[in-house]
Amino acid sequence: xxxxxxxxxxxxxxxxxxxxxxxxxxxxxxxxxxxxxxxxxxxxxxxxxxxxxxxxxxxxxxxxxxxxxxxxxxxxxxxxxxxxxxxxxxxxxxxxxxxxxxxxxxxxxxxxxxxxxxxxxxxxxxxxxxxxxxxxxxxxxxxxxxxxxxxxxxxxxxxxxxxxxxxxxxxxxxxxxxxxxxxxxxxxxxxxxxxxxxxxxxxxxxxxxxxxxxxxxxxxxxxxxxxxxxxxxxxxxxxxxxxxxxxxxxx
Numbered sequence: 001x002x003x004x005x006x007x008x009x010x011x012x013x014x015x016x017x018x019x020x021x022x023x024x025x026x027x028x029x030x031x032x033x034x035x036x037x038x039x040x041x042x043x044x045x046x047x048x049x050x051x052x053x054x055x056x057x058x059x060x061x062x063x064x065x066x067x068x069x070x071x072x073x074x075x076x077x078x079x080x081x082x083x084x085x086x087x088x089x090x091x092x093x094x095x096x097x098x099x100x101x102x103x104x105x106x107x108x109x110x111x112x113x114x115x116x117x118x119x120x121x122x123x124x125x126x127x128x129x130x131x132x133x134x135x136x137x138x139x140x141x142x143x144x145x146x147x148x149x150x151x152x153x154x155x156x157x158x159x160x161x162x163x164x165x166x167x168x169x170x171x172x173x174x175x176x177x178x179x180x181x182x183x184x185x186x187x188x189x190x191x192x193x194x195x196x197x198x199x200x201x202x203x204x205x206x207x208x209x210x211x212x213x214x215x216x217x218x219x220x221x222x223x224x225x226x227x228x229x230x231x232x233x234x235x236x237x238x239x240x241x242x243x244x245x246x247x248x249x250x251x
Contacts, residue, residue, distance in 0.1 A: 001213075
């Protein structure tokens with residue numbers, strides 16, 4: 001069965017809907033989410049509702065955790081967005097709907113091990129908040145060794161908003177170096193990042209996700225109405241204009 005893997009939606013409903021439209025066009029029924037449903041963007045409630053409806057399961061990201069508890073080590077714009085997001089959940093007039101959203105966020109797991117892989121938001125070592133950056137394969141070799149020691153064969157992560165594949169050489173391959181396709185093999189362990197649906201940071205402003213089918217992972221990019229999201233963000237005083245501007249540049 002083909003599986004779509006999404007991550008880092010960040011309250012961007014336009015991007016999320018565009019990605020689900022693309023998934024539907026491909027006839028894919030199974031969708032998994034690696035977390036950070038909320039944070040930064042203008043439509044947190046709508047994104048949680050759609051993830052609840054469409055995803056088999058989701059994991060907890062650091063922004064989901066921040067809205068539930070407290071933002072830790074966040075910059076000012078991220079912290080302010082977390083508190084604003086919390087207020088949006090609390091302002092829901094329908095008590096049952098409000099409770100359902102909070103319950104869903106509160107029940108998110110930090111790690112899954114199934115289907116022959118490990119699944120986390122950030123890293124196998126620190127599932128909610130450790131970044132695995134492409135440069136780490138050169139500048140942090142001991143870190144990468146310790147991370148690869150945490151799982152058997154394959155791990156899917158999000159968090160950095162940068163698509164690509166890490167191998168235990170160690171090395172990092174962006175999708176363009178792989179012609180958009182990675183195939184599992186018996187010779188290497190891998191960490192696969194599908195990129196971000198709602199806030200890509202690889203200088204490509206299109207939404208990113210991957211399709212897993214058998215021993216093959218396809219990297220996908222999807223265009224969406226970025227200007228609409230930018231204008232929504234600018235209309236909310238508690239959300240920094242920078243959060244909209246960065247969407248336009250994919251950073």
